[in-house]
Amino acid sequence: MSRSAGSALVLGYDAVVDRAYAPVVPELLPAELAELRDRVDALAAEVLVRFRDRAQAGEDVAADVRSASKAAGIFPMTQPVDHGGTAAPALALVVVRDTLAGHDVGQLPGIFGPDPGLLAGVGEPLRSRFLVPLLAGEKRSGFGFTEPADARRHTYAVADGDELIVTGRKSYVTGGADADFINALVEVEGSGPAMVLIETSARGVRLERRFESIDGSHHAAFAFDEVRVPRAHVVGKPGRGTARAMGQINQVRLSIAANCVGLSRYVVAVVDDRLRSAGRSGELRGASERARLAYGDMRLRTYVARSALYRTARLVDAGANPINEVAAAKVFTTETIAAVVDAAIQLVGGEALVEGHPLESILRRVRVLRLAEGESDLLRTNIARGRLDLDAGRL
Ligand SMILES: Cc1cc2nc3c(=O)[nH]c(=O)nc-3n(C[C@H](O)[C@H](O)[C@H](O)COP(=O)(O)OP(=O)(O)OC[C@H]3O[C@@H](n4cnc5c(N)ncnc54)[C@H](O)[C@@H]3O)c2cc1C
Secondary structure, eight states: OOHHHHHHHTSOHHHHHTOTTOOOSGGGOOHHHHHHHHHHHHHIIIIIHHHHHHHHTTOOOHHHHHHHHHHTTOGGGGSOGGGTOOOOOHHHHHHHHHHHHTTTOTTSTTSSOOOOGGGTTOOTTHIIIIIHHHHTTSSOEEEEOOOOTTOSSOOEEEEETTEEEEEEEEEEEETGGGOSEEEEEEEETTTEEEEEEEETTSTTEEEEEEEEOTTSOEEEEEEEEEEEEEGGGEESSTTOHHHHHHHHHHHHHHHHHHHHHHHHHHHHHHHHHHHTSBOTTSSBGGGOHHHHHHHHHHHHHHHHHHHHHHHHHHHHHTTOOOHHHHHHHHHHHHHHHHHHHHHHHHHHOGGGGSTTOHHHHHHHHHHGGGTTTSOHHHHHHHHHHHHHTTOOOOO
């Protein structure tokens, strides 16, 4: 190991972030992150795996997961410091999510405290009325970005004194039916796109449809019929709504990428076990050239995806504009887990498609990720635009 890599190993992650040559690969984490990884690994293997099995049997395990996560110091990592959280940097969160998903437990409810999302850093009156109850788990929010394909125009608002009058529709608000408010992208006439907090109890808000996607998550479609919203419910600067939404979307994209990398490692481990066992003929399954080809391909995809993930997290922490790299990591890692789990099911055979099998469950959970938070081909064209029109992006 080189001297520089060795010395970086004993530094905290804040120090490492400042160093251009600092190692960011999972094998050479600085001591503080290596300790975090080991702590999460123990939590996952010794506690959360049991909760996952109970959750699969239909039990509500959120309270147990929450207290185990709090005891391990993981719960507050997504919460701001002024609300009792530890506001972990991107790389630390990537380490945690990669490790949890490596045991197929990252999907459990209650591991992380509610994060501020779009409301990060808001002042009064939004802070007391919405941010504080959100962080305490007393209020729930939804994110309203996507609109129905047949919408005649984007959701818009006209100003009327101290109020905005919002009209339009949002089609795919995760958790929307249980949300107290929605942070919606609204085109405000005269000032441009803004993120506007709309209470679901407000007059004129109509829940049009509630539905479930194959991963088991719930969503809602809303119509806004001339909903009156205080101007003070504009989150951030008017006209900067898309930029504010992108900051939030970037964070979620990186967390999806970390989850997919961990899950890819989990699936590789399932196949690894399988290939070390004897097949019907009595011969080791891993002796087959065909199985080796598929297994080798899974490993190489997962290796490249994991490398890209850690590099991208470091760019985020370094304050570099990481939008293209986060998009690239999201596309690559979601496509990696899709290919890896599909190949794994093919190798394991029909039993992997029986309800309750871990591969069947992962297949359902990851399919949505190539659409949610940025559809893959759309992100590809965004990356191209980043370079060709905005001179941004790295290789
Ligand atoms: C599980 C899940 C959770 C979600 N949660 C939320 C949420 O909380 N809030 C929210 O706002 N949204 C949410 N979404 C919606 C998600 O963001 C959208 O599904 C995604 O942005 C794609 O939009 P779309 O479904 O309208 O498909 P489209 O944008 O219509 O894309 C469908 C296909 O058409 C192609 N296409 C699109 N435009 C063009 C074009 N101009 N030319 C050629 N081809 C094109 C795309 O490449 C793609 O292949 C969620 C989705 C899922 C699956």
